Structures are given as C-alpha cells and as structure tokens.
Amino acid sequence: MTIKRTPFQKILQTLNEAQQIPIDLLPLLPKGWKRVGRVGVLELKTPLLPWKREIGEAYLQHLPELKTMALKVGVTNTTVRQPALELLAGEEKTVTLHKELECKFWIDALKLTFSNGNHAERQRMVKLSKKKEQVIDMFACVGNLSIPIAVHNPTAQIIGIEINPYAHQFLEKNIQENQLTDRYQALLGDNRKITPTNWANRVIMGYFTIDKQQLTKALASLQQQQGGTIHAHGLTTTRHMHDWKKEITTLINTSFPHFKIIQTQKTIIKSVAPGVNHFVNDITITTTNETKA
Ligand SMILES: C[S@@+](CC[C@H](N)C(=O)[O-])C[C@H]1O[C@@H](n2cnc3c(N)ncnc32)[C@H](O)[C@@H]1O
Structure with a gap:
C-alpha cells in the first residue's frame, strides 16, 4: 500500500534533496500558508530568509492551486491597509479571483x-x-x-x-x-x-x-x-x-x-x-x- 504524502511532506523532501538550506533549519519551515485566489502567502522565520526564493519555488511546485507565492514582510498599517508582502516566486500578475x-x-492580493x-x-x-x-x-x-x-x-x-x-x-x-x-x-x-x-x-x-x-x-x-x-x-x-x-x-x-x-x-x-x-x-x-x- 502506498501512503499518500501531504503537500508539506513533498515540499520538505524537495528542499531536503536540493541541499541548499542547512538541514537543521528545515524544521522551521511553515506547515501552513494563506491563500487568496491563486496567490499564496508564507510567513518565514528569520533564519530561513536567505533561502526565501528557493523556499517559495518549492511550495509553488507542490501547491498546484497556486500561481504565485508571496512573503509576509511586515504589518499592514497604512490607512488604505496595503499589505506588506513581497513577491517570492511564480507569476508577477497578482490580480486574482478568490x-x-x-x-x-x-482582488490584487499583493496590494489589498x-x-x-x-x-x-x-x-x-x-x-x-x-x-x-x-x-x-x-x-x-x-x-x-x-x-x-x-x-x-x-x-x-x-x-x-x-x-x-x-x-x-x-x-x-x-x-x-x-x-x-x-x-x-x-x-x-x-x-x-x-x-x-x-x-x-x-x-x-x-x-x-x-x-x-x-x-x-x-x-x-x-x-x-x-x-x-x-x-x-x-x-x-x-x-x-x-x-x-x-x-x-x-x-x-x-x-x-x-x-x-x-x-x-x-x-x-x-x-x-x-x-x-x-x-x-x-x-x-x-x-x-x-x-x-
Ligand atoms: C482592513 S480593510 C478591511 C476590509 C474589510 N472591511 C474587512 O474587514 O475584511 C479597510 C478598508 O477601509 C478603507 N478605508 C480606510 N479609511 C477609510 C475611510 N476614511 N473611508 C472609507 N474607506 C476607508 C481602506 O482603504 C481599506 O480598503
């Protein structure tokens, strides 16, 4: 019997096999993410930030419902509540249907x-x-x-x-x-x-x-x-x-x-x-x- 792996297990395996991120940092990878339409949003702990692009790519690879992965880089605090997000991987077009x-x-998931x-x-x-x-x-x-x-x-x-x-x-x-x-x-x-x-x-x-x-x-x-x-x-x-x-x-x-x-x-x-x-x-x-x- 084959055991079906979760997307997160696949992401972990991809990043482990790529051997770019120090192995002791892999447990810091987020098991959850936010989604607005086809845009995903990750929050990464500081030690993972040097590898943010590789991480973004790996998450996108195993989450076929997403076309873009963004990173939360701060708090939403202007009058018009523009979220503090940075594009990590995937399509630059962030207008999406949720x-x-x-x-x-x-919605433009990166700006609203x-x-x-x-x-x-x-x-x-x-x-x-x-x-x-x-x-x-x-x-x-x-x-x-x-x-x-x-x-x-x-x-x-x-x-x-x-x-x-x-x-x-x-x-x-x-x-x-x-x-x-x-x-x-x-x-x-x-x-x-x-x-x-x-x-x-x-x-x-x-x-x-x-x-x-x-x-x-x-x-x-x-x-x-x-x-x-x-x-x-x-x-x-x-x-x-x-x-x-x-x-x-x-x-x-x-x-x-x-x-x-x-x-x-x-x-x-x-x-x-x-x-x-x-x-x-x-x-x-x-x-x-x-x-x-
Ligand atoms: C945080 S969003 C909240 C959206 C929604 N109400 C919710 O709770 O999910 C707040 C919205 O209010 C708008 N806003 C802020 N000040 C406003 C004002 N004085 N008059 C009208 N809209 C305003 C912002 O541009 C933003 O789109």
Missing part, C-alpha cells in the same frame, strides 16, 4: 487586504443578516464583509464605502461579477464625508482605528426612527481590553439622545500577534420612547 462562501472576489482569518466573520455577517435590511459597509475594500451578505440575502440592500480608488475599482467589479448591481452601490471617498444619513439597519466598520467622526457618522447613518446594529472592529490586548461601548454611549448622550443601547456583544475574530486580538463589538441600538428624531 472564491469563498459562494461569492467571487476579484483579504484576510483568511476573517472567514468566520464573513459567515457570521451572513447569518445575522435579516430580511429587507439596509447595510452600510463603511470600510468596504473589495466587498470582503458585505458582498457575502448581498449574495446570500437577496432582499438586502448594501452601500459600500471605500477611500482607495484601486480597491473601489475591484469592489465595482465584484458587484457586477456577483450580479448585485441592483442592490449594492459602491461609493468612492472618505466615509467621514460621504456616509449617507438615516438609512441603515446595520453598519459594518471593519477597521482597527475607527475615530470619533466615523463613529458619529455610523450613528447618523442608522435609521433615526428605529436604530439598528453597528459592528465596530478593533484590536484588544490582554492589558487593554478595549471595546467601543463607552465611546458610543458618550456620543449617544451628547448627540443622539433619541437612541439607547439595548445589547452589546463582543466576538474575538482572530489573534493578530501574541496577546493581541482582532475583535468586533455588535452594538444594538433602539430609540427611546420620549424623543424620536
């Missing part, structure tokens, strides 16, 4: 973010979505969190806002590709300026450094006679267990007295570094009986 949850996402670690959150958004709801995705990127809602809920209407023209271009393409043109509108610009008011039942804020102006816009974008739910993302550490309830409560008290928070829930989405988690607060808001806008 399929997930029956949705099609065209699409986190595999947010898969469960994409699923959760679909599950939470209600009939005929109106959703604003204030940090839409290529539709990462909101295209699945539109695909799985044919009664939902969505407005996605994106500041980066390159990401907005893919968002437009994805709306067409998933046949959502009648229900999903993509706006290009700063959500501090162009978020519609008094329209949404649900607002998605998939960004780590949300500011007060953006939280105010989110509250103003909710249907003022009904309220709705804001999904505010952020980073939390064991020392600083931040959540958005306090800031939103302050804004409600000062500028939206007709609103009150009726429920909050915090979900940890993924670990981004030791002791640092990406979380989302679901903040459900309704109107008080006294003054309605």
Whole structure:
C-alpha cells in the first residue's frame, strides 16, 4: 500500500534533496500558508530568509492551486491597509479571483487586504443578516464583509464605502461579477464625508482605528426612527481590553439622545500577534420612547 504524502511532506523532501538550506533549519519551515485566489502567502522565520526564493519555488511546485507565492514582510498599517508582502516566486500578475462562501472576489492580493482569518466573520455577517435590511459597509475594500451578505440575502440592500480608488475599482467589479448591481452601490471617498444619513439597519466598520467622526457618522447613518446594529472592529490586548461601548454611549448622550443601547456583544475574530486580538463589538441600538428624531 502506498501512503499518500501531504503537500508539506513533498515540499520538505524537495528542499531536503536540493541541499541548499542547512538541514537543521528545515524544521522551521511553515506547515501552513494563506491563500487568496491563486496567490499564496508564507510567513518565514528569520533564519530561513536567505533561502526565501528557493523556499517559495518549492511550495509553488507542490501547491498546484497556486500561481504565485508571496512573503509576509511586515504589518499592514497604512490607512488604505496595503499589505506588506513581497513577491517570492511564480507569476508577477497578482490580480486574482478568490472564491469563498459562494461569492467571487476579484482582488490584487499583493496590494489589498483579504484576510483568511476573517472567514468566520464573513459567515457570521451572513447569518445575522435579516430580511429587507439596509447595510452600510463603511470600510468596504473589495466587498470582503458585505458582498457575502448581498449574495446570500437577496432582499438586502448594501452601500459600500471605500477611500482607495484601486480597491473601489475591484469592489465595482465584484458587484457586477456577483450580479448585485441592483442592490449594492459602491461609493468612492472618505466615509467621514460621504456616509449617507438615516438609512441603515446595520453598519459594518471593519477597521482597527475607527475615530470619533466615523463613529458619529455610523450613528447618523442608522435609521433615526428605529436604530439598528453597528459592528465596530478593533484590536484588544490582554492589558487593554478595549471595546467601543463607552465611546458610543458618550456620543449617544451628547448627540443622539433619541437612541439607547439595548445589547452589546463582543466576538474575538482572530489573534493578530501574541496577546493581541482582532475583535468586533455588535452594538444594538433602539430609540427611546420620549424623543424620536
Ligand atoms: C482592513 S480593510 C478591511 C476590509 C474589510 N472591511 C474587512 O474587514 O475584511 C479597510 C478598508 O477601509 C478603507 N478605508 C480606510 N479609511 C477609510 C475611510 N476614511 N473611508 C472609507 N474607506 C476607508 C481602506 O482603504 C481599506 O480598503
């Protein structure tokens, strides 16, 4: 009986036989990798970096679903969230079609973010979505969190806002590709300026450094006679267990007295570094009986 080897076992054998990498470093090779469409992303420990190209080639050789292998070289930290990736091996064309949850996402995997670690959150958004709801995705990127809602809920209407023209271009393409043109509108610009008011039942804020102006816009974008739910993302550490309830409560008290928070829930989405988690607060808001806008 022949035992089927895993891709990782084949990669290990190829690199072992090539005798380029010191044998004692082979145990440092990553057993996992990320994938966006046909682009794979590896994280390599520092001692392996002198052989990064050979490693990239070996992984590509045994992962036929991939055409390009990239290396994570830093953290994603600009406003437009450009990932810090470097091309290691394979095709230079990094515009790719990623399929997930029956949705099609065209994306340039080297220049825009699409986190595999947010898969469960994409699923959760679909599950939470209600009939005929109106959703604003204030940090839409290529539709990462909101295209699945539109695909799985044919009664939902969505407005996605994106500041980066390159990401907005893919968002437009994805709306067409998933046949959502009648229900999903993509706006290009700063959500501090162009978020519609008094329209949404649900607002998605998939960004780590949300500011007060953006939280105010989110509250103003909710249907003022009904309220709705804001999904505010952020980073939390064991020392600083931040959540958005306090800031939103302050804004409600000062500028939206007709609103009150009726429920909050915090979900940890993924670990981004030791002791640092990406979380989302679901903040459900309704109107008080006294003054309605
Ligand atoms: C990290 S991506 C998140 C994508 C998606 N929401 C998710 O969680 O998977 C954040 C996106 O928000 C966009 N962005 C940042 N500041 C913005 C602003 N002020 N107005 C609109 N979009 C903004 C960035 O360009 C980027 O595409």
